[in-house]
Amino acid sequence: MPVDGRVARGDATRRIVLRRAVDIASVEGLDGLSLGRLAAELELSKSGVFALFGSKEELQLAAVETASAIFAENVVEPTLRVEQGIARLRALCANWLDYSERRVFPGGCFFFNTGAEFDARTGRVHDAVANASRAFAQFIRSTVVEARKAGHLRESVDVNRLAFELHALGRAANADSVMFGGTEPYALARAAITARLDDAAVQ
Amino acid sequence: MPVDGRVARGDATRRIVLRRAVDIASVEGLDGLSLGRLAAELELSKSGVFALFGSKEELQLAAVETASAIFAENVVEPTLRVEQGIARLRALCANWLDYSERRVFPGGCFFFNTGAEFDARTGRVHDAVANASRAFAQFIRSTVVEARKAGHLRESVDVNRLAFELHALGRAANADSVMFGGTEPYALARAAITARLDDAAVQ
DNA sequence: AATGTATACGAACGATCGTGCTATCTTCTA
DNA sequence: TAGAAGATAGCACGATCGTTCGTATACATT
Secondary structure (H helix, E strand, O other), X not given: OOOOHHHHHHHHHHHHHHHHHHHHHHHHOOOOOOHHXXXXXXXXXXXXXXXXXXXXXXXXXXXXHHHHHHHXXXXXXXXXXXXXXXXXXXXXXXXXXXXXXXXXXXXXXXXXXXXXXXXXXXXXXXXXXXXXXXXXXXXXHHHHHHHHHOOOEOOOOOHHHHHHHHHHHHHHHHHHHHHHOOOHHHHHHHHHHHHHHHHHEXX | OOOOHHHHHHHHHHHHXXXXXXXXXXXXXXXXXXXXXXXXXXXXXXXHHHHHHOOHHHHHHHHHHHHHHHHHHHHHHHHHOOOOOHHHHHHHHHHHHHHHHOOOOOOOOHHHHHHHHHOOXXXXXXXXXHHHHHHHHHHHHHHHHHHHHOOOEOOOOOHHHHHHHHHHHHHHHXXXXXXXXXXXXXXXXXXXHHHHHHHHEOO
């Protein structure tokens, strides 16, 4: 399949723009993104950037998609390479905390920030962010379910509650660390997660 | 002390503006606040609203202060009316979850939203939000310390970690409920908090 | 009664926002 | 090699932003 050099050029620019866009959005929010600023920082014309996406909303949606891909690459995929069961569940928590702590996005977890920004709004951007958040929450839940099915977790554990708790601890570590700096929040979260999983595990 | 009618009038307007401002900010963020929109909704002149605060940043800082007062009234004060110890700790968690669930602010917890908005920025607004967040985290921690000193919690409990966990569960319930609707997140958080405190309690 | 102070307004400022329209490149197709 | 197609730039638009200025009004101080 021969590539069209014109669209290839456009795609390359789009990628450059989007990589910067998600970084900005993780700090300033998806509304804090502005075409003018984006163009100025990348030394492109505002109208050129605009033409690549067609509207500000499309840019925001594309940014959410780009962030999803980066998130999948850094968190979901390495987790899926671990054997099913409690080992994968532990890996999931560790990978997510590492992803947050490594500042894959300079403002911490992209979806934590944009989620808080759009949680109480309506529209396509809200829906995109909500769907991505829901998908990850479901991923945690299904990983917990797998671990229980594998016989690694006690039958009595409430999977919804355990998934909720693990997700809560991770998000709190991200929030506290970005807000106040330091790595202590991650240490607290790791200790709490370990204790919680040891408690839920058989034996 | 005789009141100055002019200042009294200004203070009254300021109160009206700020009450609306915190509601808007809890949904749209402190940056989403605009003098023009605020003035239009309240049928005041933009310049009049501006003059009351002197700058947009001062308005944002005043909004944070107003939100702090509302938060103290709804969460901290009722908690302090409960006897020290594990009872007060349980009341603190319950009061915070109720405050979030009752939508004292239409966008959920004011400090969750503005915290996520300003966590990775610098400046006076960041500092104000960070200080308010830190103060509440410290309040949770000191309530845990009290409960342990009262002999209601096991000696072995790590107060920093328990405070972190309780705070994490509450914030996650707020986030999930605002994003996806429904009251299930609060039920999950209440169950998790109860279990965690029962586990940490003596006997 | 006269002077000063604070609230509140209307109009306008320069800056920036998102969005068009048009022209100029580069690249592919016939 | 001519022309179509896509990427990018330049320029201008209406709207909105925070802010400033001048002014009218209400209250306080003298």
